[in-house]
Amino acid sequence: MTTSQPSIDSLRHLIQTHPLIDNHAHNLLAQEHACNYSKYPFEQITSEAQGPALDNAVKTLPLLRAANQLAELYSCPADWNAIKSAREQWVQRDYGSLIRRCLEGTHSLLLDDLLTDYDIQPYDWHDQFTVSGTKRIVRIETLASKILTAMRDSGDLVNGDASLADYKVQFGLFYESFKKMVTSSVTDPNVVGYKSVICYRTGLNIVEPEEDALFKSFSRTVQQTETPYRVEDKPFNDWLVLRTLDILTLAKSASSISKPLQLHTGLGDSDISLLLSNPAHLQPVISKYPEVDFVLLHSSYPYTREAGYLACVYPNAYLDLGEVFPMVSRDAEESIIRESLEIVPTNRLLWSTDGHFFPETYWLSNKQFRQTLETVLVDYVLQRDYTVSQAMEAAADILFHNSNRLYGLNQTPQYQPSTICALPNSPSSLDTFIRNNPGVKFVWMQWVDYTATIRIRMFPIREFARIVRKERRIGISLSVFWMVQDDSVGASAPPGATTGQFYMEPDLSSLSRNVGVPSQSASVMTFWRSEEGKQLEGCPRTTLQNLVTKFKTEHNIDLTFGFEIEVIFLKPTTDANGKKDYTPAVANHSWSRMTSETQTLLPLLEEIVEALASININLEQFHAESSPSQFEFVLPPASPLAAVDTLLKARHVVTSIANQHGLRATLHPRPIPKAAGSASHAHVSISPSDQEESFLAGVMKHYPAVVAFTLAQDISYDRVKSGIWAGSEWVTWGTQNRETPIRKIGPGHWEIKSLDGLANMYLAMSAFLAAGYLGVSQNMPLTLKDCTVDASTLTPSERTALGITTALPKSITESLAALEKDTEIQGLLGRDFARNYTVVKTAEREKLNAMSEEERRIWLVEQY
Incomplete structure (x- = not known):
C-alpha cells in the first residue's frame, strides 16, 4: 500500500481543525455592555458603515449570510430580531460560554488593545478563552494620545497662545517620552508588535516631514479642546510611523529583537480616503526599512493584488487576510484568497479576524475563512496546482505557523478538537450529522483504556447534544488509569486510586453511525479532560x-x-x-x-x-x-x-x-x-x-x-x-x-x-x-x-x-x-x-x- 500522499479528506480535516493564531484582533465588550446595541450596533459585525448608513446593512448579502450562520450558532430562526433575542438570552445566561464557543479553535490572540473605549475587557482577561496567553499589539497613535494627555495633566503641555518655539520644547518632551515608551515596550515579552492606523487618519503616502511643518502639525494636534487627543495631522502622523520604524530597526541591530509593524490598509470606516488606503503608497517605506517586518492588514481590500505584489517582492512584507471575513460575500472572499495566492508565497500570508466587541465577529470570521480556504485549496489540488501535502502545509502555515514565527511566539499548536469552529465540534456540525442520519437516536461516547478495552457510555441524542453544547459534563472515575478488563484495579495502584475523575470530551470528527449492530446509534471517540477542561496526561488520543x-x-x-x-x-x-x-x-x-x-x-x-x-x-x-x-x-x-x-x-x-x-x-x-x-x-x-x-x-x-x-x-x-x-x-x-x-x-x-x-x-x-x-x-x-x-x-x-x-x-x-x-x-x-x-x-x-x-x-x- 502507498501512504506517501495524504487524501483530500485529510486536507479538509486539517483546514477545519488546525488551531489558529489570530494575529490582529481587539478586545471584547464587558458583559454589561455586550447587548448595548444603541452604542454598539450588532449590525456592525458585517459592516463598516455607521449612523444612518448602517440601517441598510440588514439588506446586504454579508449580513444575510451571517444571519443564517448565526441561526445555527444560536439554534433559532434566521430572522435578525430572533437572532438578537436569542443572543441576549445567551449573554445573560452565560456570557463566558458564548465567548468560548466563538473562540473555538483559537490558540492565541494578538490584541490591538489600546482602544479608547472603557466598556471593553483588558487584554489579559481574554487568556481564559484560548490555549495560550493573549499578547499585545501597541497602537502608536493611541500611545501618542496618552502621552499628550499625561503631559497636559502634568502641566508640560500648553494650549492657546504658545509660540512655535514653545511647541518645539513641548515636542522635545513628547519625543523623549514616546521614544522611551516604545523602546521599553520592545523588550516587553507581552508586546509582540506595533500598529498604525495612519491609513484612517492621513493616508498611506508617508513621507519624512520638514521640521517646521512637523512642529506646526504638532501644535495643531495639541490645540484640540477635547481629549483624548485624536492624532490626525499628516506631518505628525507620518513622523510617528517613521520614528517607530527607526526604533524597531535599532532594536533589531542592537539586540536582534524583531517586532513587526502592522498597518491598516484598504477596507475601513468612512473616515478613510479610499485612494490613500492603497498599500502601493507604502512601497518606499517598506523598501527604506528592510530590517522591519510590515504586516498589511485587512487583505488590503479592494487592493489585494497591490498588497500581494509587495508581499511577493519584499522579504519584509506580509499580507494579512483578515477583516473581509465576514464583511464581503462568499464569492468575494474566495476571490480575495485566490488573488492572495496569485504570486504571494504562502509563508507570507497571515490569518486574523479583526474580531472586536462581539465574540460573534470571531466566530463568523473563522467559520467563513475555513470554509473559503477549503474551497480554494481543494480546487487547486483537483486542478493539480498543489499536491495534497503542499496544500496542507500552506493551510497550516496561514492559520498558525507564519504568525508563530513572525511574532516570535514559540508556541506549539495544541489540537483541541472539541474546541474547533464549524468542523468538527460545533453544535451546527452535530446538527448536520443528525439531518444526514435521521435514524440515529443514541450516541455511544467511547474511550480506550490501557488494556485496549473500548469503554462506552450511551446517551439519547438530545442529551448528547447538551454535552456538545457544554451544558453538561460526563465524569469518569480516575480508577480507569489502573483498571483491567474485569474492572478490578491493579494491586500496585496508588492509594486513593478511586478518588477523582476526568471528563469525556467528544471529538465530532470521529462521529459515525454504528453499522452491523441492532441499534439506532452512532459512536464517537473522546478526549480526557481535567476538572479545568485542560489536557490530561495519559489520555491515549491526546498523547x-x-x-x-x-x-x-x-x-x-x-x-x-x-x-x-x-x-x-x-x-x-x-x-x-x-x-x-x-x-x-x-x-x-x-x-x-x-x-x-x-x-x-x-x-x-x-x-x-x-x-x-x-x-x-x-x-x-x-x-x-x-x-x-x-x-x-x-x-x-x-x-x-x-x-x-x-x-x-x-x-x-x-x-x-x-x-x-x-x-x-x-x-x-x-x-x-x-x-x-x-x-x-x-x-x-x-x-x-x-x-x-x-x-x-x-x-x-x-x-x-x-x-x-x-x-x-x-x-x-x-x-x-x-x-x-x-x-x-x-x-x-x-x-x-x-x-x-x-x-x-x-x-x-x-x-x-x-x-x-x-x-x-x-x-x-x-x-x-x-x-x-x-x-x-x-x-x-x-x-x-x-x-x-x-x-x-x-x-x-x-x-x-x-x-x-x-x-x-x-x-x-x-x-x-x-x-x-x-x-x-x-x-x-x-x-x-x-x-x-x-x-x-x-x-x-x-x-x-x-x-x-x-x-x-x-x-x-x-x-x-
Missing part, C-alpha cells in the same frame, strides 16, 4: 495528537498512518460436557486463495466491505491470509488520529457483522495453536522524508521500550520468532524484509511488524512516534545497516557488522523493564502515565497467568 503536533511545529514533518486488520473467523462450539471452544470457520484455506470452502465466507466478507463503505471507510483491498479462516482488510491511509479512529471503527464493523453470521472475529495473536498468527501491521510515512534516517535511528534505539506498547501481552511475544514473517527476534530494519520488526517500503515509509490487535493503538503509535521524534530532535545517526535476511540466521559477528546488537524482548515483563529504563520515552509520553501503564499491564499479566493455557486462549478470543 498521539500532541506528538503529531510536535513533529509539525518543531520539524515541519507531516505524518500519515495506514493499518491492516488481520482477523480469524471462528465458530463457537460446545461439547457434550458443555465446554465452550472456538474452531476455524473454514479449514481448506491458504494465503491469497479463494478455495471452494473459503468462498462460503464471501457473503460475510462482501457485507463487511459494503458496511464499511456506508460510513466512508473505503478499503484498499481484502484477501485471505495464511491461518485457517484468516483474512486481512487494508484500510486507507489518513492523518494519525483519524487513522486510528478508523481502525477501531472498522474492527467494530468486522466483529459485529461476523457476530450476525454466528461467528467470532478475533484479533487474538495465535488463537489456533501451531497455525500462523495475526498481527495488526501499521504503515507510517513521514513527509518530507529527508530526516528518515534520524527518525529510524530513534526507533531502533528505543524499540525495546516501544514494544511494551506494540506487543502488549505475553501471548503477543509468541510471535517474536524467526521464520514466521512476523519480524523475527532482533531490533533491526530491512528494505522489504518481512523478517525484521521494521520493514522499509520506500523513502520515509515503514511497516511496523511487531504489533498486534491487543495493543491500545493510540498508545502503540504514540510510542513509535516518540522514538522517531527523539531521533529527529537529536539528529541521531543511523548505525544499523539495511538487513536483507532474517537476523536470527546470522552469526554474532555478522549481526555486529550490521550494527545489530539488541534482541527483542521475549515477554511483557522484559519490555516493561525496558520502558522503565527509558526515561526519554517516559518524558515524552508522561512519567506518571508510564507508571500507571506498568501497573495495569502487571495486573493484567497476573490475572492471565492464573488461568490455564486453554482458559486463557478462550478468554482472550472472547475479549479481543
Whole structure:
C-alpha cells in the first residue's frame, strides 16, 4: 500500500481543525455592555458603515449570510430580531460560554488593545478563552494620545497662545517620552508588535516631514479642546510611523529583537480616503526599512493584488487576510484568497479576524475563512496546482505557523478538537450529522483504556447534544488509569486510586453511525479532560495528537498512518460436557486463495466491505491470509488520529457483522495453536522524508521500550520468532524484509511488524512516534545497516557488522523493564502515565497467568 500522499479528506480535516493564531484582533465588550446595541450596533459585525448608513446593512448579502450562520450558532430562526433575542438570552445566561464557543479553535490572540473605549475587557482577561496567553499589539497613535494627555495633566503641555518655539520644547518632551515608551515596550515579552492606523487618519503616502511643518502639525494636534487627543495631522502622523520604524530597526541591530509593524490598509470606516488606503503608497517605506517586518492588514481590500505584489517582492512584507471575513460575500472572499495566492508565497500570508466587541465577529470570521480556504485549496489540488501535502502545509502555515514565527511566539499548536469552529465540534456540525442520519437516536461516547478495552457510555441524542453544547459534563472515575478488563484495579495502584475523575470530551470528527449492530446509534471517540477542561496526561488520543503536533511545529514533518486488520473467523462450539471452544470457520484455506470452502465466507466478507463503505471507510483491498479462516482488510491511509479512529471503527464493523453470521472475529495473536498468527501491521510515512534516517535511528534505539506498547501481552511475544514473517527476534530494519520488526517500503515509509490487535493503538503509535521524534530532535545517526535476511540466521559477528546488537524482548515483563529504563520515552509520553501503564499491564499479566493455557486462549478470543 502507498501512504506517501495524504487524501483530500485529510486536507479538509486539517483546514477545519488546525488551531489558529489570530494575529490582529481587539478586545471584547464587558458583559454589561455586550447587548448595548444603541452604542454598539450588532449590525456592525458585517459592516463598516455607521449612523444612518448602517440601517441598510440588514439588506446586504454579508449580513444575510451571517444571519443564517448565526441561526445555527444560536439554534433559532434566521430572522435578525430572533437572532438578537436569542443572543441576549445567551449573554445573560452565560456570557463566558458564548465567548468560548466563538473562540473555538483559537490558540492565541494578538490584541490591538489600546482602544479608547472603557466598556471593553483588558487584554489579559481574554487568556481564559484560548490555549495560550493573549499578547499585545501597541497602537502608536493611541500611545501618542496618552502621552499628550499625561503631559497636559502634568502641566508640560500648553494650549492657546504658545509660540512655535514653545511647541518645539513641548515636542522635545513628547519625543523623549514616546521614544522611551516604545523602546521599553520592545523588550516587553507581552508586546509582540506595533500598529498604525495612519491609513484612517492621513493616508498611506508617508513621507519624512520638514521640521517646521512637523512642529506646526504638532501644535495643531495639541490645540484640540477635547481629549483624548485624536492624532490626525499628516506631518505628525507620518513622523510617528517613521520614528517607530527607526526604533524597531535599532532594536533589531542592537539586540536582534524583531517586532513587526502592522498597518491598516484598504477596507475601513468612512473616515478613510479610499485612494490613500492603497498599500502601493507604502512601497518606499517598506523598501527604506528592510530590517522591519510590515504586516498589511485587512487583505488590503479592494487592493489585494497591490498588497500581494509587495508581499511577493519584499522579504519584509506580509499580507494579512483578515477583516473581509465576514464583511464581503462568499464569492468575494474566495476571490480575495485566490488573488492572495496569485504570486504571494504562502509563508507570507497571515490569518486574523479583526474580531472586536462581539465574540460573534470571531466566530463568523473563522467559520467563513475555513470554509473559503477549503474551497480554494481543494480546487487547486483537483486542478493539480498543489499536491495534497503542499496544500496542507500552506493551510497550516496561514492559520498558525507564519504568525508563530513572525511574532516570535514559540508556541506549539495544541489540537483541541472539541474546541474547533464549524468542523468538527460545533453544535451546527452535530446538527448536520443528525439531518444526514435521521435514524440515529443514541450516541455511544467511547474511550480506550490501557488494556485496549473500548469503554462506552450511551446517551439519547438530545442529551448528547447538551454535552456538545457544554451544558453538561460526563465524569469518569480516575480508577480507569489502573483498571483491567474485569474492572478490578491493579494491586500496585496508588492509594486513593478511586478518588477523582476526568471528563469525556467528544471529538465530532470521529462521529459515525454504528453499522452491523441492532441499534439506532452512532459512536464517537473522546478526549480526557481535567476538572479545568485542560489536557490530561495519559489520555491515549491526546498523547498521539500532541506528538503529531510536535513533529509539525518543531520539524515541519507531516505524518500519515495506514493499518491492516488481520482477523480469524471462528465458530463457537460446545461439547457434550458443555465446554465452550472456538474452531476455524473454514479449514481448506491458504494465503491469497479463494478455495471452494473459503468462498462460503464471501457473503460475510462482501457485507463487511459494503458496511464499511456506508460510513466512508473505503478499503484498499481484502484477501485471505495464511491461518485457517484468516483474512486481512487494508484500510486507507489518513492523518494519525483519524487513522486510528478508523481502525477501531472498522474492527467494530468486522466483529459485529461476523457476530450476525454466528461467528467470532478475533484479533487474538495465535488463537489456533501451531497455525500462523495475526498481527495488526501499521504503515507510517513521514513527509518530507529527508530526516528518515534520524527518525529510524530513534526507533531502533528505543524499540525495546516501544514494544511494551506494540506487543502488549505475553501471548503477543509468541510471535517474536524467526521464520514466521512476523519480524523475527532482533531490533533491526530491512528494505522489504518481512523478517525484521521494521520493514522499509520506500523513502520515509515503514511497516511496523511487531504489533498486534491487543495493543491500545493510540498508545502503540504514540510510542513509535516518540522514538522517531527523539531521533529527529537529536539528529541521531543511523548505525544499523539495511538487513536483507532474517537476523536470527546470522552469526554474532555478522549481526555486529550490521550494527545489530539488541534482541527483542521475549515477554511483557522484559519490555516493561525496558520502558522503565527509558526515561526519554517516559518524558515524552508522561512519567506518571508510564507508571500507571506498568501497573495495569502487571495486573493484567497476573490475572492471565492464573488461568490455564486453554482458559486463557478462550478468554482472550472472547475479549479481543
